[in-house]
Amino acid sequence: MGAEGQQSGQWADVTPDAARRLVTAAVEAFAERGYHATTTRDIAGRAGMSPAALYIHYKTKEELLYRISIVGHRLALDILRRARDSAGSPADRLSEAVRCFVRWHAEHHTTARVVQYELGALAEEHYAEIVALRRDTDAAVRAIVEDGVAAGEFDTPDVPGTTLAVLSLCIDVARWFNAEGKRTPDEVGELYADLALRMVGYAKK
Amino acid sequence: MGAEGQQSGQWADVTPDAARRLVTAAVEAFAERGYHATTTRDIAGRAGMSPAALYIHYKTKEELLYRISIVGHRLALDILRRARDSAGSPADRLSEAVRCFVRWHAEHHTTARVVQYELGALAEEHYAEIVALRRDTDAAVRAIVEDGVAAGEFDTPDVPGTTLAVLSLCIDVARWFNAEGKRTPDEVGELYADLALRMVGYAKK
DNA sequence: CCCCGGGGTGAGCGGGCGCTTAGGAAGTCG
DNA sequence: CGACTTCCTAAGCGCCCGCTCACCCCGGGG
16 A cells, blocks of 8 residues: 555655665655654554664654655745746746646645644754745745736735635645545646636636 | 633533533644644643543543544534525625635634544544544535536536635635734635635626 | 542553664675 | 674663552532
């Protein structure tokens, strides 16, 4: 059940091999049961190692969560920034941003679940670092919406509120998306891109 | 910081007094740290009692979560059903449903957080019961959207998908809403009611 | 007056937790 | 070959968890 294909692609640059196996095992376990309900013995077991092996590669269980969180947030931020800086009208860029962001949350919903819902378990200092990344995420989307309003393409009375809502909608995909369900990540991305345009009051031609 | 005013209103019919204090203490603790990170000693302490007192009123810590979950889900379902069955056009009813549902998630965001994000910690049988309630929740909103489409008031290509998205948007309010933030529950409800109408393609007159 | 039962406590049980430590197998280089 | 490094394990420490049990306090009925 664990195997999820391209899942491992995100962690390709984690070395050595044992450290990568541990981080992917941790993602699966945290996503399934939550950080606090996951034991270090469980993570090590999934990675095919003894409990003590975890501490050769990571100082604490929390460090594993932190690494996962950082990588995931940076990836998500990259996706949104790439869309923000792409060519095309604000509508094109918002549509692209939501489509890719949602597709990532659906495809990698195990990673995304950990990234979006286990923040509270981070140590104070690590949490602060993550919060900064999340502010950048918000800023990237807001920039697109503001562009659309300035260009007269969007009719958005409350830009910060609507930005928050669009992001919230996308993030929540990680909570409900089920790989065995009837919707593919591409389909959800397409649907959500359309919904986001509706939310910002984009008038179709 | 714990005091949240009308918070306790939801638990008014829990007796005796000690059982009510325990359930409200559990809501606060679960919302703050999550079910698994909360100890029975913490719950009892917040309620001003010894750890053993908890077990006079509840068989296990999980039973507390289950009670909270049931009460919260029934309340949420009532809110949506009342809106579904109210007088007015589908647009009025969807707007009312989202406004009230969101307001509840914002006002009682501690309860809502537990209700929406700690499901996974429930025992198998309790989980199944809750899932049934959640299906009813979805059905209530979908009924309104279908009415709007049938009446030609909404332009909604994907009714189940859009229903899911509207509910997902509302539920996620419990995750990000902060009582110290700058938006009141009423304001968020108003904004979200408008966004939901946009999502279903309601043409303003 | 005593007794009784429901709400409460202090002490503590068995167990699983995060993490550590002493040491061993396998490769590599002089 | 022996010394060193890298990666790993078996065993287990100290702690705190969910939960239990023997006992206590106190208001009300005979």
